[in-house]
Amino acid sequence: MSTPTDTAVGASVDATARARDLLGVSRLTNQALTTWLHGLPGVDQVGCEARAASLGTRSIKTTSKQWAIDTAISMIDLTTLEGADTPGRVRGLAAKALVPDPSDLSTPRPAAVCVYGDMVTTAKQALGPDSGVKVAAVATAFPSGRASMAVKLADTRDAVKAGADEIDMVIDRGAFLAGDYLTVFNQIAEVKKACGDARLKVIMETGELVTYDNVRRASWLSMLAGGDFIKTSTGKVQPAATLPVTLIMLEAVRDWRDLTGDQVGVKPAGGIKTSKDAIKFLVTVSEVAGDDWLDNRWFRFGASSLLNDLLLQRQRLTTGAYSGASYIADDSPSTAY
Amino acid sequence: MARLDVKKTYKLYIGGKFPRSESGRSYEVYAAAKGKAQKGTFLANAAQGSRKDARDAVVAARAALPGWAGATAYNRGQVLYRVAEVMESRRPQLVQEVRDAEGLTAAAANSVVSQAIDRWVWYAGWSDKFVQVLGGLNPVAGPYFNISAAEPTGVVAVLAPQESSLLGLVSVIAPVIVSGNTCVVVTSAERPLPAITLAECLATSDVPGGVVNIITGRAAEIAPWLASHRDVNAIDLSGAAGADGVDWGALEEASADNLKRVLRPAGTGTAAVEPDWTDTPDLSRLQAFLETKTVWHPKGR
Numbered sequence: 001m002s003t004p005t006d007t008a009v010g011a012s013v014d015a016t017a018r019a020r021d022l023l024g025v026s027r028l029t030n031q032a033l034t035t036w037l038h039g040l041p042g043v044d045q046v047g048c049e050a051r052a053a054s055l056g057t058r059s060i061k062t063t064s065k066q067w068a069i070d071t072a073i074s075m076i077d078l079t080t081l082e083g084a085d086t087p088g089r090v091r092g093l094a095a096k097a098l099v100p101d102p103s104d105l106s107t108p109r110p111a112a113v114c115v116y117g118d119m120v121t122t123a124k125q126a127l128g129p130d131s132g133v134k135v136a137a138v139a140t141a142f143p144s145g146r147a148s149m150a151v152k153l154a155d156t157r158d159a160v161k162a163g164a165d166e167i168d169m170v171i172d173r174g175a176f177l178a179g180d181y182l183t184v185f186n187q188i189a190e191v192k193k194a195c196g197d198a199r200l201k202v203i204m205e206t207g208e209l210v211t212y213d214n215v216r217r218a219s220w221l222s223m224l225a226g227g228d229f230i231k232t233s234t235g236k237v238q239p240a241a242t243l244p245v246t247l248i249m250l251e252a253v254r255d256w257r258d259l260t261g262d263q264v265g266v267k268p269a270g271g272i273k274t275s276k277d278a279i280k281f282l283v284t285v286s287e288v289a290g291d292d293w294l295d296n297r298w299f300r301f302g303a304s305s306l307l308n309d310l311l312l313q314r315q316r317l318t319t320g321a322y323s324g325a326s327y328i329a330d331d332s333p334s335t336a337y
Numbered sequence: 338m339a340r341l342d343v344k345k346t347y348k349l350y351i352g353g354k355f356p357r358s359e360s361g362r363s364y365e366v367y368a369a370a371k372g373k374a375q376k377g378t379f380l381a382n383a384a385q386g387s388r389k390d391a392r393d394a395v396v397a398a399r400a401a402l403p404g405w406a407g408a409t410a411y412n413r414g415q416v417l418y419r420v421a422e423v424m425e426s427r428r429p430q431l432v433q434e435v436r437d438a439e440g441l442t443a444a445a446a447n448s449v450v451s452q453a454i455d456r457w458v459w460y461a462g463w464s465d466k467f468v469q470v471l472g473g474l475n476p477v478a479g480p481y482f483n484i485s486a487a488e489p490t491g492v493v494a495v496l497a498p499q500e501s502s503l504l505g506l507v508s509v510i511a512p513v514i515v516s517g518n519t520c521v522v523v524t525s526a527e528r529p530l531p532a533i534t535l536a537e538c539l540a541t542s543d544v545p546g547g548v549v550n551i552i553t554g555r556a557a558e559i560a561p562w563l564a565s566h567r568d569v570n571a572i573d574l575s576g577a578a579g580a581d582g583v584d585w586g587a588l589e590e591a592s593a594d595n596l597k598r599v600l601r602p603a604g605t606g607t608a609a610v611e612p613d614w615t616d617t618p619d620l621s622r623l624q625a626f627l628e629t630k631t632v633w634h635p636k637g638r
Contacts, residue, residue, distance in 0.1 A: 315567075321594065322392055324399065324568020 240270025269302025353546015401547025
């Protein structure tokens with residue numbers, strides 16, 4: 001279901017022109033970008049990790065926990081990104097997104113299913129037009145991003161044409177680490193154009209960026225180039241979505257909105273497996289970015305097994321008894337064949 | 338110079354590790370009272386397990402199930418026999434703990450420990466035999482082989498006897514795990530120390546982590562969560578007899594929600610009693626935690 005508010009913002013804004021204004025330069029050069037990005041305050045690593053750890057100690061119980069679990073479920077991008085993905089597996093995942101818990105139909109649906117570009121049609125068909133569950137496709141030579149620009153754009157257009165509501169692109173980490181920020185900027189801006197109305201999530205692969213300073217710079221660069229979402233990882237590289245990294249990204253989107261008035265979403269992906277973890281992230285969202293982000297339009301979890309744990313916790317709260325894997329629908333019925 | 342006693346604070350046994358209780362609680366364990374004394378001497382601190390420890394233990398038991406149930410019967414028998422060997426080498430400690438816990442004489446405690454060790458050997462011998470005894474080829478009216486075979490039921494919650502701290506404990510654990518089940522055991526509240534030493538024996542024998550999980554504490558607090566737990570397949574209520582504040586009827590009722598197999602305590606209602614563990618066992622406890630799989634196969638000429 002594509003409502004006007006769900007389409008990408010700033011699709012018409014020329015990212016390069018806006019960047020020139022923000023940087024106060026007449027021509028966007030790599031040097032101008034470098035000066036600007038390296039002028040961002042450095043991240044206090046110890047302080048950031050301590051803050052993330054302290055936010056993780058909050059005790060969320062009873063009705064707050066109930067709310068948090070339902071909110072977290074509604075924020076999930078239910079993901080399958082395997083070479084062995086079959087149409088059956090994608091349909092199974094879509095069925096799970098439509099009815100996450102057959103024993104309790106009041107369970108909210110996840111925000112989206114996230115698949116490879118060639119599975120978009122299958123996912124779209126399985127979800128139907130009115131489910132409210134979006135289809136996100138990874139593009140631009142996911143997960144490495146090592147392909148020519150023409151291939152990346154074709155990959156993106158292909159997924160959009162197949163009906164993807166959201167595109168998850170990867171940045172060129174090689175160029176970023178080499179200090180070639182302009183290339184990264186231009187690639188994001190061009191992919192953004194190719195997306196049309198689809199919202200663009202920019203995967204920074206923070207596990208390959210080495211430092212927290214780089215995470216902050218990549219976040220600002222992605223927003224400057226027009227990303228609708230900044231996303232931590234592909235899920236293929238360890239470490240993936242850690243709490244300190246997400247905290248830095250949440251600070252970045254908060255500051256970006258103060259600077260430009262535009263809101264950008266955040267999506268931690270990979271490694272978030274338990275309800276406890278998910279609730280820690282929600283606490284961090286509320287404390288760092290603010291409650292405006294506590295909505296699946298602005299915050300997502302890229303995950304596959306997280307949903308099952310959230311469902312177990314939800315059943316525990318509704319029935320009063322601990323639950324087990326036998327009471328959760330198996331979303332991968334066709335992997336063995 | 339007088340030496341200070343080293344007073345121990347024991348921990349739980351979950352998933353092959355010895356964690357503290359999630360609740361951070363512990364309680365004091367005293368020896369059985371002797372003569373006119375109200376209370377025996379202080380022995381040690383034991384961890385007071387909580388419902389969340391039980392939850393973690395069930396997760397560990399569930400994770401250990403495929404490996405243990407999938408092990409060959411021969412292998413499981415060897416592992417159980419190994420537990421007997423390790424207990425034998427720690428005999429003096431076990432004897433002392435049983436004496437302290439149950440107030441027995443040295444000779445009586447020695448005899449109890451011997452019987453507990455022999456019980457492992459007895460059940461170990463059954464590991465590759467009970468399937469033949471309890472299953473078999475069924476005569477059916479058609480050209481089919483019809484075969485019934487016993488399989489483990491899954492994760493079993495066990496309320497260990499309150500009185501018999503070692504022999505009773507072994508007599509409820511061994512029949513559960515010999516067939517391939519994994520278990521979560523709530524020990525005697527007043528006499529937990531032999532159970533902790535048994536946990537140390539299990540950890541240093543070849544029993545895979547998570548197959549036996551031992552929680553010390555009060556059954557009345559933990560048992561209702563295990564009885565209602567939907568990922569527990571069976572519950573042994575033997576230890577509900579004589580446990581403070583435990584209503585075994587209510588536990589049986591809670592177990593009905595996911596159709597758990599329930600092994601009731603001996604006796605009825607409030608008159609439930611602990612069985613005499615010194616009796617030679619039979620297969621009933623082993624059989625209580627099995628499922629029967631029946632296979633039809635067409636018969637050629």
